[in-house]
Amino acid sequence: QVHLMESGGGSVQAGGSLRLSCAASAYTHSTYTMAWFRQASGKEREGVAAIDSDGSTTYADSVKGRFTISKDNAKGTLFLQMNSLKPEDTGIYYCAAESDALTTIATMTWHSDDFSYWGQGTQVTVSS
Numbered sequence: 364q365v366h367l368m369e370s371g372g373g374s375v376q377a378g379g380s381l382r383l384s385c386a387a388s389a390y391t392h393s394t395y396t397m398a399w400f401r402q403a404s405g406k407e408r409e410g411v412a413a414i415d416s417d418g419s420t421t422y423a424d425s426v427k428g429r430f431t432i433s434k435d436n437a438k439g440t441l442f443l444q445m446n447s448l449k450p451e452d453t454g455i456y457y458c459a460a461e462s463d464a465l466t467t468i469a470t471m472t473w474h475s476d477d478f479s480y481w482g483q484g485t486q487v488t489v490s491s
Contacts, residue, residue: 365480367458372485379448379489385441385458385482396466398478399432399443401487403454410473411456412443416463423473425451448489458482 371383383399398413412422412432420432431444441458459478466477 365460367460367480367482369456369458369482369485372456372487374488374490375448377448377450377489377491380444380446381448381487383443383445383456383458383485383487385443387439387441387458387460394463395460396463396468396471396478397432397434397441398459398471399441400457400459400475400478401452401454402457402484403451406454408457408475410471413468413471414441415468419468421468421471445487448487450489450491453487453489455484456487457484 366388368386369383371381373381375381394416396415399411400408401411402408410423411426412430414420414432414434429447433442460480461478471477
């Protein structure tokens with residue numbers, strides 16, 4: 364079983380920053396594509412950012428220039444640095460992973476079914 368656990372969520376004012384972390388075990392970042400998704404209350408889960416085994420990244424248009432996805436392969440940790448937060452960024456943020464034999468930056472559809480492994484989620488609330 365691949366285990367993912369998010370941390371770093373919280374409540375911030377619009378314009379503030381948060382750094383989310385995802386501790387991963389039972390696999391290496393060099394062989395997995397990893398991503399952050401978020402889900403607002405009553406809405407579908409949506410992709411936020413992804414990074415594949417060679418370090419290529421992609422972002423949803425809504426977060427480009429504000430969020431940065433990165434990873435520390437040696438420590439098995441995925442990060443999402445979120446700056447200039449907006450109220451519409453509010454939601455539960457999930458860490459996800461999939462073998463890069465199945466999902467890559469080039470092939471991902473931004474759908475949840477691109478990824479097989481999921482963390483439990485961490486709440487991010489941005490107030491105005």
